[in-house]
């Protein structure tokens with residue numbers, strides 16, 4: 001999206017959508033003295049990391065009070081903010097961009113409601129909106145502006161199917177139709193639509209919105225419900241945050257995982273999870289995604305049969321530990337948790 005801000009058409013103010021934008025931005029990095037990224041979502045922070053790694057002073061401005069506010073919970077973004085600061089990134093939370101100042105047609109500074117930041121390159125990463133205005137009046141859209149489809153991804157027009165950022169999918173934790181703008185979702189919808197167009201009857205399954213990020217030496221992965229979406233759940237949501245070593249003591253191998261699980265406080269159905277580590281914990285979020293889509297409870301996950309080999313993990317895999325911690329499993333009333 002290009003917000004209607006004074007000076008928005010100055011040179012070197014870039015959107016960041018596909019390979020053409022990437023090439024233009026990379027060219028502008030040559031000789032760049034300072035860059036400003038507008039938007040601390042996952043696109044903005046990934047671009048900011050590239051500037052920081054190139055040794056170019058970079059500022060990220062966001063209206064929200066923390067980075068990745070809609071993607072990750074505060075326990076994780078606190079770590080990200082400290083790591084990004086350590087790598088020279090200047091994050092300006094709770095500021096609104098008001099104007100761009102230029103010289104000879106090129107951007108020179110970004111003016112917010114609180115300060116002015118010098119910039120010879122600006123990246124707009126304040127949101128992505130589907131390019132579907134031309135469909136208005138052709139296909140039925142819902143009150144939020146998304147194209148309406150049935151479970152076979154058929155639209156209101158015969159033989160016309162829809163998927164991607166301009167549509168919604170059934171969300172496994174809430175069973176509601178939600179928009180999740182991810183390539184993973186669009187691809188699954190593409191296959192379902194194509195199979196149906198070819199005459200097979202394939203229903204769109206419920207999805208969890210699983211995503212991964214690797215930033216400033218940390219891996220962050222997330223699935224299902226989180227702080228930003230917990231209010232959408234009709235029942236009572238509970239959560240538990242745990243930090244655990246990944247390997248047995250005797251391996252003398254560094255490695256920790258921070259994790260959080262969301263679940264229904266009454267029936268313990270798993271609703272969401274986030275993991276963070278310097279190690280590769282992407283398989284863990286795959287496990288949690290499948291657990292959510294399968295309707296698993298904490299009790300199912302606590303004793304799930306997961307491998308053990310000291311170079312990979314402990315006899316209790318961290319997902320077992322996370323579920324046990326949420327259940328507060330203890331031995332005979334002892335203070336110490338079972339694991």
Ligand SMILES: Cc1cc2nc3c(=O)[nH]c(=O)nc-3n(C[C@H](O)[C@H](O)[C@H](O)COP(=O)(O)OP(=O)(O)OC[C@H]3O[C@@H](n4cnc5c(N)ncnc54)[C@H](O)[C@@H]3O)c2cc1C
Nearest residue numbers: 016017018043128131134163164165166181182183184186
């Ligand atoms: C910088 C960036 C990084 C991302 N990284 C990830 C990631 O790591 N993982 C992930 O899961 N998701 C990622 N995403 C999100 C992902 O790219 C989108 O969710 C996904 O591409 C949406 O698919 P789509 O088919 O709806 O739209 P698009 O992929 O944008 O495709 C729509 C296509 O339709 C064309 N089009 C538009 N209007 C017309 C018309 N009138 N006639 C003909 N053609 C038209 C467009 O030119 C475009 O090629 C990223 C997005 C961005 C911007």
